Amino acid sequence: MRLKSIKLAGFKSFVDATTVHFPSNMCGVVGPNGCGKSNIIDAVRWVMGESSAKHLRGESMTDVIFKGSNSRKPANQASVELVFDNNEGRVTGEFAAYREISVKRTVNSDAKNIYYLNGSKCRRKDIMDVFLGTGLGPRSYAIISQGIISNLVESKPEELRVFIEEAAGISRYKERRRETENR
Ligand code: ATP
Ligand code: MG
Numbered sequence: 215m216r217l218k219s220i221k222l223a224g225f226k227s228f229v230d231a232t233t234v235h236f237p238s239n240m241c242g243v244v245g246p247n248g249c250g251k252s253n254i255i256d257a258v259r260w261v262m263g264e265s266s267a268k269h270l271r272g273e274s275m276t277d278v279i280f281k282g283s284n285s286r287k288p289a290n291q292a293s294v295e296l297v298f299d300n301n302e303g304r305v306t307g308e309f310a311a312y313r314e315i316s317v318k319r320t321v322n323s324d325a326k327n328i329y330y331l332n333g334s335k336c337r338r339k340d341i342m343d344v345f346l347g348t349g350l351g352p353r354s355y356a357i358i359s360q361g362i363i364s365n366l367v368e369s370k371p372e373e374l375r376v377f378i379e380e381a382a383g384i385s386r387y388k389e390r391r392r393e394t395e396n397r
Contacts, residue, residue, distance in 0.1 A: 219233055256271060260294060261294045276323055301313055309344055315332060
């Protein structure tokens with residue numbers, strides 16, 4: 215599943231609405247130190263439901279909101295939208311028929327989060343459900359950050375199994391079974 219574009223507004227250093235397009239399967243983002251390259255990756259993790267500020271290189275969940283500069287006042291909300299290409303039909307279930315899947319998250323300074331799937335408000339869990347098994351969760355292997363390869367090589371068999379089950383598309387069924395058993 216390919217990420218086609220990302221639209222950021224008020225997120226970290228992206229104070230003005232900015233859309234970044236990824237027109238092909240391999241794209242590079244280049245720029246000087248501190249220009250916001252890693253902030254784009256943080257934004258992808260954040261929309262996919264990341265709920266740990268530490269994993270977003272911040273201390274609190276509202277640290278993702280543009281905090282102001284000498285010339286600009288702080289933003290009162292952060293918003294990021296990802297648009298995925300679903301032409302290969304990787305997403306199954308309710309959203310299977312859509313050729314594009316848009317996922318959006320906003321947060322305001324009171325830490326109120328709102329999530330959207332193809333423009334309609336939804337729960338964080340709905341986003342997790344749609345992407346479970348596609349490798350696109352907030353901590354999934356779609357994002358390979360520094361240190362993750364050595365973690366993988368050194369992981370215990372039961373930890374390795376989690377990665378393999380996600381790659382094989384089994385995790386979505388395991389999650390449903392867990393939900394049913396807990397009812
Ligand atoms: P490097 O090449 O060093 O890895 P980078 O391009 O990955 O750099 P980022 O880490 O994405 O850079 O961006 C860091 C910049 O984002 C810093 O200047 C930091 O002040 C700014 N930044 C982070 N959070 C916020 C925020 N909430 N408000 C305003 N600016 C922010
Ligand atoms: Mg960086």
